[in-house]
Amino acid sequence: MTAATITQCSSTAASITEVLLGGDLILNLTAQSLAAGNQARFLQLTAADHSDSRLQICSQVASVAWSETLIPLFDQLRQLDADRIVVVADQNSPAGLQAIQELSSRGIRCLLCTLMEDCGANAFMDEEDAEAVAERLRQLGYL
Amino acid sequence: MDLFLLGIDGLPRWMWQRFADSGVMPHSQQLLRSGTLVPMKSSLPEVSSAAWASIITGLNPGGHNVFGFTDLMDGSYSLGFTSSRTFRAKPFWAQPDAGPSLIINVPQTYPAQPLNGMLVSGFVALDLKRAVYPAEQLSSLENLNYAVDADMTVLQQGKPQFVQELRRVMNARCEALHQHWDRQSWQQIMFVFTGTDRLNHYLWEDFEDPTSPLHQTFLDYYHEVDRHIGRILERLDDRTLLAAVSDHGFARQRRSINVNCLLAEAGYLRLKSSTRPSWSDMLPETRAFAMDPGRIYLHRQGRYPGGSVQADEAESLMQELERYLLGLQVEGCPVVSQVLRGAEIYSGPFAHRAPDLVALPATDVALSGRMNLQELIEPTLINGRHTHEESTFFVRGTQHGVIPADMRVEDVLQVLQPQVSTLQKAA
Numbered sequence: 001m002t003a004a005t006i007t008q009c010s011s012t013a014a015s016i017t018e019v020l021l022g023g024d025l026i027l028n029l030t031a032q033s034l035a036a037g038n039q040a041r042f043l044q045l046t047a048a049d050h051s052d053s054r055l056q057i058c059s060q061v062a063s064v065a066w067s068e069t070l071i072p073l074f075d076q077l078r079q080l081d082a083d084r085i086v087v088v089a090d091q092n093s094p095a096g097l098q099a100i101q102e103l104s105s106r107g108i109r110c111l112l113c114t115l116m117e118d119c120g121a122n123a124f125m126d127e128e129d130a131e132a133v134a135e136r137l138r139q140l141g142y143l
Numbered sequence: 144m145d146l147f148l149l150g151i152d153g154l155p156r157w158m159w160q161r162f163a164d165s166g167v168m169p170h171s172q173q174l175l176r177s178g179t180l181v182p183m184k185s186s187l188p189e190v191s192s193a194a195w196a197s198i199i200t201g202l203n204p205g206g207h208n209v210f211g212f213t214d215l216m217d218g219s220y221s222l223g224f225t226s227s228r229t230f231r232a233k234p235f236w237a238q239p240d241a242g243p244s245l246i247i248n249v250p251q252t253y254p255a256q257p258l259n260g261m262l263v264s265g266f267v268a269l270d271l272k273r274a275v276y277p278a279e280q281l282s283s284l285e286n287l288n289y290a291v292d293a294d295m296t297v298l299q300q301g302k303p304q305f306v307q308e309l310r311r312v313m314n315a316r317c318e319a320l321h322q323h324w325d326r327q328s329w330q331q332i333m334f335v336f337t338g339t340d341r342l343n344h345y346l347w348e349d350f351e352d353p354t355s356p357l358h359q360t361f362l363d364y365y366h367e368v369d370r371h372i373g374r375i376l377e378r379l380d381d382r383t384l385l386a387a388v389s390d391h392g393f394a395r396q397r398r399s400i401n402v403n404c405l406l407a408e409a410g411y412l413r414l415k416s417s418t419r420p421s422w423s424d425m426l427p428e429t430r431a432f433a434m435d436p437g438r439i440y441l442h443r444q445g446r447y448p449g450g451s452v453q454a455d456e457a458e459s460l461m462q463e464l465e466r467y468l469l470g471l472q473v474e475g476c477p478v479v480s481q482v483l484r485g486a487e488i489y490s491g492p493f494a495h496r497a498p499d500l501v502a503l504p505a506t507d508v509a510l511s512g513r514m515n516l517q518e519l520i521e522p523t524l525i526n527g528r529h530t531h532e533e534s535t536f537f538v539r540g541t542q543h544g545v546i547p548a549d550m551r552v553e554d555v556l557q558v559l560q561p562q563v564s565t566l567q568k569a570a
Contacts, residue, residue: 010495014218017445018495021455035445091492116492119208120216124223129269133224136267139295140344141399141525142190142212142435143513 008100010114016088019113023083027055028063029095030088030115036061041082045073057081066095071102078108085110091117144328144383145242145563149375150198150249150335151368152191153343155392156182156535162369167362170373178385178539182532183550185391187488187501188436189531191266191340192225194390194552195250199234199333201556206491207232209251210498211435212267213512217496219448220423224267227252231493235331235556236260242330247320249335250390253291261323265335266292283322289315293341298524302346306360309338310367317371324378331563334375336368343393347527351395384562385539388555392533396526397507400478402433404519409467420514427451431464435512436529437479437502439464461499468502473519477505503531 011019013032020026020036027043028034036042044062047053055064055073057080064070066089077085085103087110089096096112103110125133137143151159160180163172186193186204188211196202196209204210208231216223223229230251236244236258244260246252253264255276263284264274268291275281290312297308313336320334342364343350349357379385406412413426425432427449429442441457444450452460461484471478485497504510509528511521536550536558544561547554 010492012217012495015443015446015495018443018450018454020445037445114492116495118217119214119229119493119496120218121221121223123208123226123229124214124216125226125267130222130224132269133267136269136292136295137212137224137435140341141509141511141521141523 008112008114010091010116012116012118014118016113016115019111020086021084024086024111025057025077025080025082025084026086026088027099028061028088029066029093029099030090031063032090032115033061034088043077043085066093066099070099074099074102074106074108077103078106083109086113087111088113088115090115144330144332144379146331146559147375147379147383147385148331148333148559149372149385149387150195150333151339151387151389151535152250152335152337153340153391153393153529154389154535155394155530155533156180156389157533158393159389159535159537162362162365167365168369168372170369170376174372174376174385174387174539175537178537178541179546180535180537181546181550182392183388183534183536183552183555185529185531185534186552187483187503187531188438189391189503189529190436191390191529192251194534195265195335196230197552198388198390198555199236199249200230200232201235201553202232202491203489203551203553205489205494205497206553208493208496210496211438213434214496215422215434215447218446220421220425222422225251226267227254227256227264235560236262236333243327245320245323245329245332245334247323247332247334248316248337249333250337260329263289263319264291266337268292280323284319287315287318287322289319293338295341298345302349302357303360305345306342306357306364309341309364313338313367313371317374321374321378336371338364339368339389343527344525345527347393347395350527381540384543384559386543386555386559387535387537388552389535390552392530393527394530395507396509396528398473398476399509399511399521399523399525399528400473400504401511401513401515401519401521402437402439402502403512403514404516405468405471405478406431406433406439407516408519411464411467414514414516420516422514424514425449430460431499432514433502433510433512434498435510437504437510438498438512439468439500439502441499457499464500468500476507478508479503479510480505504528 042062162168246262248265250265253268254273268274349355489497
């Protein structure tokens with residue numbers, strides 16, 4: 001892996017595959033289960049105690065709790081077979097940015113993906129209003 | 144009062160200047176001499192819901208989450224209609240330091256959300272009861288025969304009757320403004336004229352044709368808007384920062400082209416057979432689809448239940464679509480003038496919900512994202528369309544923030560707020 005500019009994006013746990021490319025390794029710093037698809041590869045800790053652990057690739061959905069003791073383990077990541085590390089973090093959590101800065105300083109290509117809440121039915125007009133709204137929008141050529 | 148923000152939906156900057164200079168809008172002539180009028184760029188796409196959301200939050204759609212009047216609910220093909228609940232950013236009147244605010248007829252604020260002050264929602268408000276906060280102000284609006292919107296069915300009786308209906312609604316709104324303005328001391332007021340947008344949609348051809356019997360009707364409506372502007376100006380002291388904005392420009396529309404028809408013809412969009420096709424009828428083979436007016440989404444795996452476009456295919460597909468859209472002609476005329484990348488124009492926490500591409504229409508064309516593949520050229524009475532260029536930004540006086548050379552709707556608050564803060568400190 002070679003160094004590159006830090007980039008950021010956002011997605012949801014359900015739609016994370018839209019940002020993943022072949023060759024990505026996912027460092028999931030959230031407690032959420034990501035629908036990353038069958039081909040996705042995650043990083044996981046070999047032991048809960050960071051001092052006696054290392055990061056390894058696994059093919060099941062995994063997550064890693066952020067702690068500064070993780071930082072020295074990033075040194076191993078350059079040897080792993082990956083094009084890019086995708087760091088997935090919760091919105092408003094400083095962990096993702098900290099991780100991405102550490103990875104970047106080691107010349108590891110990475111992407112910070114912030115997980116947002118789904119924008120579901122409760123973000124839109126009430127269902128009983130839908131037909132009336134649709135009619136208004138039709139009158140102005142939107143529908 | 145620190146700020147009066149006047150909205151005039153769909154008023155192009157050049158038209159306001161022309162009407163001010165020619166005497167159609169004499170109060171505006173006086174007003175425009177007292178400050179700076181510049182063209183402003185609308186949101187992308189150039190649709191009122193997204194543009195007003197940008198004006199009142201200071202963010203582009205990637206920051207406030209309103210990309211149009213419609214959207215698909217996350218992880219589904221269910222069509223949702225955006226509302227005040229779609230906002231994921233606070234309007235300026237909901238900021239922690241905002242004082243009492245009177246907000247009337249701002250689009251995309253329905254249903255009314257609580258605030259320090261009073262709010263009456265604008266388009267697409269349906270029911271006045273749910274459009275008013277606080278609820279105890281409802282009766283005063285009912286007494287004025289306040290209507291949340293003009294009755295568009297009046298168009299069937301004829302354009303003169305329609306303009307009369309627009310006048311009726313505007314007059315009631317203005318009465319409501321003055322009645323509630325008198326009620327208490329406000330730190331900020333925002334009031335939006337929206338009849339101007341409806342007039343421009345349906346009578347643009349009459350405006351452009353001086354021989355049309357309705358040409359003068361068009362001008363008279365703007366004269367009436369100006370009379371209301373004059374009444375507002377009479378009440379404002381020099382201490383109040385006064386700004387006026389429109390959400391997009393306007394131009395002639397000769398044909399409305401359905402982008403989904405074009406995508407289907409080229410094989411990018413595949414629907415299963417349905418009497419009333421919708422986005423939920425899209426087959427997994429679909430590679431791209433459109434939503435109003437020129438938002439184009441790749442049918443991405445992960446984002447949609449049946450999505451088939453993988454992340455590493457996206458770039459080549461977007462390039463292919465750009466070439467296709469820019470090369471299109473209908474009846475010998477180009478359809479699309481420009482195709483922009485969502486990743487380049489949106490920023491913020493909701494940029495992942497953005498369209499992959501935004502197509503801007505060619506001259507005389509309006510783009511539609513209906514999922515009705517029967518008519519490539521849609522029959523419509525509408526003859527005026529929105530433009531991305533030439534919306535309006537005006538600010539009175541010289542004590543305001545720097546106006547960017549490339550002023551955009553999301554810059555409005557940034558230009559006004561330094562002066563509003565100064566006024567607040569002085570008070």
